[in-house]
Amino acid sequence: MPEEAVQAVFPENERSEPPAKLYVTIRCHETIYRDREVISETHTTPGEYDVSIEVSKHTVRGTIELRPYLVRTEARSGKGPNGYADQKNFRVASGTLYYVVVDRHEEEERAAIDGERVRFSQNAHLPDGNKLYYLDFRNESRPKLWINSDHPRIAELLQTRGSVGAEARMRDVILDQVSYGVWVQLLVRAGSAVDVEGDVEHEWQEMVLQTFARNLYETSDVSEATHRLRDDLSDPQTLPHVMQRIDSELQEYIDPREQLIHLMEEGLQI
Amino acid sequence: MTETELHRLTEDGRRLVGESFMEGEATLTEEQLNEYVEPMPGNPTADLDRIDSAVQQVLEQYPEYDTAIDGALAEEIHRGLDITRRTAGDPGLWHWLAVVRYPDLVRHRWEYRSEEAMREKFLGAGSDLYSNAIHRLWWIAQLTSRQDDYSTTDAVFANQTMVNKVFDRWFARYQPAVRAMCDELAGESSRVIDETTRRFNHALTNVQLEGLSEAEASEMIEQIVVESR
Incomplete structure (x- = not known):
């Protein structure tokens, strides 16, 4: 001490x-x-x-x-x-x-995607403006999540490790917000990368489809679900419907209400 | 006493639990279940005969959706399932108990209001104390009993406001605090219970929970109860 x-x-x-x-x-x-x-x-x-x-x-x-x-x-x-x-x-x-x-x-031995915290304003390859995060697909085989640490308060908040109190609750709400945006992109990318055989090239795509595809179509057959996702994403008629399914599934998976309620009850004391 | 080997429902097995099963309109056959039921790691056993007869008695003697079922079963389930926290931390065990061993009990205790709510009663578990119908009874008994003394457990289940308000909070995971809270709130009105748990939770933004002994937690809660009345 x-x-x-x-x-x-x-x-x-x-x-x-x-x-x-x-x-x-x-x-x-x-x-x-x-x-x-x-x-x-x-x-x-x-x-x-x-x-x-x-x-x-x-x-x-x-x-x-x-x-x-x-x-x-x-x-x-x-x-x-x-x-x-x-x-x-x-x-x-x-x-x-x-x-x-x-x-x-x-399955937890290696994270599916990498992450790093960095000041966007000082890195030319990262987007301009006040972005909170950026999902980088320049290396399609291993996407990378960049978190913007330009705002010191947000960066500090995201580094907190506790599980109770206002900061931890606020952090979890922010992380839910980030993860929603990230999963949408990963799912759409992975679904669009499925070939006619129903296969994908990269490990992260396989992981995303294994995790979500069956639930999207309420079937136990991952191959059937993967084909349907690929077809639905490529057809302008079905695209809006599949986006709605993805939105619904991600809300189930992330459950943003839970952390928000914790923030309100414990963090904000209301 | 006959010891029965405990099993777990695998993650893929959760897909068997559909709306009609939860509503009691369909049953799952042994053939359907076989593929998805496996022994628990370490092969723990439990006195399931004891739980079987307690459950049978409840099904015969208590009306549907009666909250008194909780108090009638918690001690029996906890005594019958003499397992370690490590074993109890496996959600697959609770899914097996709810889906395979005691689905009638889950339906008898919990009215089907929505698919989401009922799914939680069959397939909840983990660190959420208020989800799976059987997991909830065992954990609340685990956190509130003192060796062979289940008087605090009984007091908790005699008051559903206490069950809801105390065990939905994070401090309920710290045994000295949850026992102190339940003892201090026994016999208090719903309003006092609501106010006390809220204020104690608020106090924990400054006070480090694990720093409190049971006596210190009691002293602090007693003061809050007086102010909340």
Whole structure:
């Protein structure tokens, strides 16, 4: 725990013996598990802490998240507000979020598309104007998603890693918005790339069609669904209808309402 | 007590669950299901006989869509399914239980209002505590019981507002907080429950949830309950 952190979050008269405890949270979404391992009870002074955490495999699956937090252990008495957190259990600092992969799913070993955050205004090959993102198909075999970090507040928000609070909720709403636009493009591109045999050339196209095609046509036969998607996309008569199907399926898949409701309930407190 | 090996419904098996099945107008044959049912990894077992008789009793004694069914079954399902969180975290288990073992129970408890809502009762699961009909009962019992003591679980299911308002929030995943919340809210009106869960959730924008012991969570919630009355 760096000295500067203590100076930033405790008033001067508390800095020699910070009334704080340090612990690591352990979270596993798949097993609805939240716990903590206390590393240091009050007082917690700056320095290095060796941490060893044992988590039973019986309690977790998928991925575990570990993150250190520093919280106050007592309310601060005395004069009115001075800009420092003053209540017991108030969070005053947190550290890097670590992921422990307990079970690796084969299909997750490699992301289907790459992503990178960059300032669009400083890269000639990226679009002008205030774009939020750009899906780059210059290399058709491996599309790349660029996120515009021109706006520092948006860039910072998209880097937050938490799962609760206003920032995390706002981030999830933005990510839903981006992913909707990205999936529409990937689906239309993949569907248009299907050849007469029903095959596609690239791995990402295969992944997109495997994921969505059957649901678009409510059939269990992926080959039939893929052919229908290709035919529908190439015919001006059926194009509007297939776009409507895609829109409906993506709303089911992304479920943008859910994150929006979280934002309203938790982030905006309305 | 006979232990039965638990199974899971595969992802592709979810496609078998259509509207007519959910409405109870069609059944799934063993032949249809065989291809999509597989043993759970690690071959866990459970006392399904115990759950079978509890379910049978509920089907005979409780009217359709009676919310009291939840309280009558939660403890029995939790005791019968003595499984680890790792096993319980596999959605395929809950899909198998709802679709293959106890579809009549799902239909008896939940009125068919829309395809989407009913699909959730059969095929929900994962970290959403309020989805799959059986998963929901087991997890709420898991989060609120203390060894052999199911009194908090019973209090929760005696009040549907509590089930809805508490278990729809993220803090419900942290056992010390959810137990404290349920104990403090037992016997309170719907308005107080609604207000308290909302205000506690709001307080968590500053307070780190996992920093709270059960006693600290109780103290904090007690104060909020007083202010909410």
